Amino acid sequence: xxxxxxxxxxxxxxxxxxxxxxxxxxxxxxxxxxxxxxxxxxxxxxxxxxxxxxxxxxxxxxxxxxxxxxxxxxxxxxxxxxxxxxxxxxxxxxxxxxxxxxxxxxxxxxxxxxxxxxxxxxxxxxxxxxxxxxxxxxxxxxxxxxxxxxxxxxxxxxxxxxxxxxxxxxxxxxxxxxxxxxxxxxxxxxxxxxxxxxxxxxxxxxxxxxxxxxxxxxxxxxxxxxxxxxxxxxxxxxxxxxxxxxxxxxxxxxxxxxxxxxxxxxxxxxxxxxxxxxx
DNA sequence: AGCATCACCTGGCTGC
DNA sequence: TGCAGCCAGGTGATGC
Numbered sequence: 001x002x003x004x005x006x007x008x009x010x011x012x013x014x015x016x017x018x019x020x021x022x023x024x025x026x027x028x029x030x031x032x033x034x035x036x037x038x039x040x041x042x043x044x045x046x047x048x049x050x051x052x053x054x055x056x057x058x059x060x061x062x063x064x065x066x067x068x069x070x071x072x073x074x075x076x077x078x079x080x081x082x083x084x085x086x087x088x089x090x091x092x093x094x095x096x097x098x099x100x101x102x103x104x105x106x107x108x109x110x111x112x113x114x115x116x117x118x119x120x121x122x123x124x125x126x127x128x129x130x131x132x133x134x135x136x137x138x139x140x141x142x143x144x145x146x147x148x149x150x151x152x153x154x155x156x157x158x159x160x161x162x163x164x165x166x167x168x169x170x171x172x173x174x175x176x177x178x179x180x181x182x183x184x185x186x187x188x189x190x191x192x193x194x195x196x197x198x199x200x201x202x203x204x205x206x207x208x209x210x211x212x213x214x215x216x217x218x219x220x221x222x223x224x225x226x227x228x229x230x231x232x233x234x235x236x237x238x239x240x241x242x243x244x245x246x247x248x249x250x251x252x253x254x255x256x257x258x259x260x261x262x263x264x265x266x267x268x269x270x271x272x273x274x275x276x277x278x279x
Numbered sequence: 280a281g282c283a284t285c286a287c288c289t290g291g292c293t294g295c
Numbered sequence: 296t297g298c299a300g301c302c303a304g305g306t307g308a309t310g311c
Contacts, residue, residue, distance in 0.1 A: 001304055032288085059305075077288085077304050095289095114288050116305070160282065169306080177304060227291080268284070269304080284310075293301080 002075045004174030004214055006222035006230050006238065007059050008142060010081055013233030014054035014063065014108075017083040021102040022050040030097025033112060036120040045069060045121040046100065057134050057143075058173025069123045070131055073110070079117030082109045083233040137173040141210050142218065146172065148204040155195045155203070162198070162206075163191035163271050172210065178223060178247045181272045183209045185246045185256075190278045191271040192264060216243065223247075246272040 002010070026046050028039035046065070053064035063071040073081070084090050084107045092099075098110040098119055110119065126132045138154055139146050154171050165171050166180040175183065184191040186209035189202055198206070217223060222238035224230045225248070230238055245255060250263040250272060259276035 003305095074305080076306075078290085113290065114304090116288065118306095158281085164282090167305085229290095270302095282311085284308105286308080287306095289303105291302090293299105295297105295299090 001077050001176060001178070002079070002222070002230055003059060003176035003179050004140075004142060005179070005217035005220075005240065007056055007061060007075065007174070008218050009221045009232050009238065010075070011054050011056040011061060013083065014051075014061070014081070017106075017233060018063075018100070018102070018108050019051050019054050021104065021106065023047055023100050024103045025101040027099040027101070028097070029099075030095075030112070030115060032115040033097040033110060033117060034119050036118070042119065042121055046071065053129055055129050057130050057140050058137050058169055059176070060134065062130050062134075064129050065121075068125065069121055070125050070129065072118075072120050072122060072131060074118045075112070076114070076116035076118065078114040078229060079110065079112040080229070080231060081233055082111060082231075082235065083107075084109060137169050138171045140173045141214050142174070146207055146210060148200070148207040151207040151210075152200070152203045155198070158195045160195060161191065161266065162189055162193045162195055163266075163269070165195050166191075166210075174214070175210070177269065177271075178225075178244075179213060179217065181247045182217075182245060183213045184271075184273060185278060186213050188278055191273055192266045193279070216240070246274065248272065 023046050026043035028034050034042050050066040051063050052066050055062040061073040087107045093111045095113040096109050096111050100108040122131050124132045155165060158165055163180045166175050181191060187205040217240040220240035221232060223240040224237040246261050249261045252261050254261055254274040257277040259274055261272055262275050264271050
């Protein structure tokens, strides 16, 4: 499931491939991927436009068009973008729901088995080139500075668990299930710890861990899990899975203290953590 | 206001 | 072997 490091890897791929290309034809075949507007409307607002910029905020992609509008793409659980330079040579993968065909015949294809992912075009764009309603999200830890003081402010008057706060996009944008667990381990804090019990020193470690884990994962081009679902635009796997400390490591030894990693369940979600060195 | 729960969806896994 | 049933997981809506 793509989170910030995976989406950032895809964004960089988009910058290297489709930015600068003009859209010739849009094919929407899936029923659910375009739902805020009709597929016909989406197509007519895209066809003839040139892609001018590939931006990202949290887990959202925002592709700037040459008329000022923005194409927003969210991959959600299983969405994948594939760049195909020579379409005739490559058969279309199952669950391909949207295709942008460019004037030079190359294609950007959207594959999404679980159909949670979404595409829409909006003209409600701020000066940063992002949709105005993205202001409801918290800071993006890769592009905004998220120091201990800022983080502490964003966590005040909250009584939820640390993991719930980390994955709440209104608090911080871009963190999901996997990286929340990895960040908690790096900060030596339990994911089910109540945020109102955190000391200043905890928040300091937390802010450093958020930045460190997300940067390291982005440098490794994200994580591909056992299903190898996540791939970048060119079909390459990510490399950060080899560096996971807790995620999907139940029963294995903590590489910091040797204790057995636990899979703990709270609320409707599951989290992985070390019962010994996370407090 | 803020927190918890649910709906959305389907490939893949578990267990009988 | 076959199949039913469950699970994952981000976001937004709904309920409390």
